[in-house]
Amino acid sequence: AETPRAINFGAGPSCLPDSVLKEAAAGLFNFAGSGIGIAEISHRSKEFTTFLTEVESLIREQLNVPSTHSILFAQGGGTGQFAAVVLNMLARHRLLHPEVADSERTIDYVLTGSWSKAAVKEATRLTANSQVKINIAADGKAHSTDGKSYESIPPHDSYTFSQDPALIYYCENETVDGVQFSNDEGDASSFPFHLLPKDKLLPLVADYSSSFMSRPIPRLADHAIIYAGAQKNIGPAGLTIIIVRQDCIVDVDAAVALGSTPVPSVLSYKYLADGKSVPNTPPVFSLYVAGLVLRRMKTLGGLAYFLETNRKKQEKVYAAVREGEARGVFVPRVKEGSRSWMNIVFNVPGDGAEGKFLAGAEKRGMKGLKGHRSVGGIRVSLYNALEEEQVDRIVQYMREFIEESTT
Numbered sequence: 588a589e590t591p592r593a594i595n596f597g598a599g600p601s602c603l604p605d606s607v608l609k610e611a612a613a614g615l616f617n618f619a620g621s622g623i624g625i626a627e628i629s630h631r632s633k634e635f636t637t638f639l640t641e642v643e644s645l646i647r648e649q650l651n652v653p654s655t656h657s658i659l660f661a662q663g664g665g666t667g668q669f670a671a672v673v674l675n676m677l678a679r680h681r682l683l684h685p686e687v688a689d690s691e692r693t694i695d696y697v698l699t700g701s702w703s704k705a706a707v708k709e710a711t712r713l714t715a716n717s718q719v720k721i722n723i724a725a726d727g728k729a730h731s732t733d734g735k736s737y738e739s740i741p742p743h744d745s746y747t748f749s750q751d752p753a754l755i756y757y758c759e760n761e762t763v764d765g766v767q768f769s770n771d772e773g774d775a776s777s778f779p780f781h782l783l784p785k786d787k788l789l790p791l792v793a794d795y796s797s798s799f800m801s802r803p804i805p806r807l808a809d810h811a812i813i814y815a816g817a818q819k820n821i822g823p824a825g826l827t828i829i830i831v832r833q834d835c836i837v838d839v840d841a842a843v844a845l846g847s848t849p850v851p852s853v854l855s856y857k858y859l860a861d862g863k864s865v866p867n868t869p870p871v872f873s874l875y876v877a878g879l880v881l882r883r884m885k886t887l888g889g890l891a892y893f894l895e896t897n898r899k900k901q902e903k904v905y906a907a908v909r910e911g912e913a914r915g916v917f918v919p920r921v922k923e924g925s926r927s928w929m930n931i932v933f934n935v936p937g938d939g940a941e942g943k944f945l946a947g948a949e950k951r952g953m954k955g956l957k958g959h960r961s962v963g964g965i966r967v968s969l970y971n972a973l974e975e976e977q978v979d980r981i982v983q984y985m986r987e988f989i990e991e992s993t994t
């Protein structure tokens with residue numbers, strides 16, 4: 588007999604809708620009536636070019652991306668963008684301010700968890716031979732109970748941005764730590780847009796890898812760059828989506844002539860933009876599946892639908908976490924207000940309790956619940972493709988587990 592599909596709570600690559608997978612399987616044999624499969628067809632064919640244009644407009648329409656911003660597709664994932672944002676934004680800063688000495692150039696990072704920390708690490712490598720300064724504008728760790736973990740968005744009064752940074756970086760949703768900015772501006776845990784100058788084109792860069800297309804993006808138009816790997820909410824790994832304001836698509840080679848670090852072509856936004864996201868062979872299959880997912884999203888009602896569904900899904904799981912907390916069975920790792928909608932992290936204290944929780948889930952066909960190897964615990968990821976009734980299944984299991992552990 589065929590093995591039934593598990594309910595996949597993995598943090599990424601994540602589950603994809605069955606209907607899309609079936610359609611994609613057919614497309615592997617015959618793409619858009621061409622008689623050629625999607626993994627075989629030329630990325631310059633009429634069929635693929637038409638499809639790519641549609642993928643772009645599906646993102647533009649649903650996220651309300653203004654005409655000031657281009658949508659680019661690349662490879663290299665979030666990790667590739669850790670480097671690309673530094674190289675392109677430092678080149679931009681040099682072109683705007685050639686007279687400024689490197690020792691006066693800064694890049695600002697907001698630290699809220701492992702992935703923003705990884706971005707700082709990459710920025711440190713890339714600026715090793717220059718005097719560009721990295722300013723940690725805020726650090727969530729400094730506000731945690733043990734001073735070591737990331738359990739909340741830093742309070743607004745703790746931010747210190749530089750005078751004229753080449754970039755201001757934040758990670759909207761920390762996949763490992765389960766910390767996310769609130770999408771309601773004005774909340775204590777929202778991004779502090781109000782602290783930034785209003786009269787300038789902001790060099791604001793956001794990593795949306797694990798929350799892209801899960802709900803609308805606050806102040807999207809104020810961002811210089813928003814990027815995301817596809818492998819959480821919209822498709823297979825291999826595709827990176829970059830929304831970039833056009834003044835950030837700069838001639839990186841002209842900046843090199845002024846002393847900037849040379850930029851590999853595939854990381855240059857101008858190279859991607861000039862080549863209409865196909866300057867070299869793009870991740871054709873990932874783009875195809877992403878396109879099918881985005882079409883389905885539109886049919887379901889777009890981001891308004893996902894905002895409501897994702898809100899309900901996380902409310903249900905956090906309610907069960909709180910019930911477990913009240914009875915000493917679960918310990919949430921993130922403070923109220925900073926809790927992620929996409930990745931819910933908690934501990935199951937007691938000898939072997941965590942293993943027991945995971946084994947029970949596995950027996951019920953639920954997988955991918957083990958926390959990231961760096962932090963341990965349990966992580967329930969609730970990406971778009973996970974249906975509400977699948978979420979109900981884990982909630983029911985969590986309640987059974989609480990009962991079992993307390994009787």
Ligand code: PLP
Pocket residue numbers: 599663664665666667702758760761762763794795796797816
């Ligand atoms: N940023 C975030 C928020 C992530 O969750 C991840 C991966 O999970 C990355 C960056 C790194 O992305 P990639 O594996 O595509 O390089």
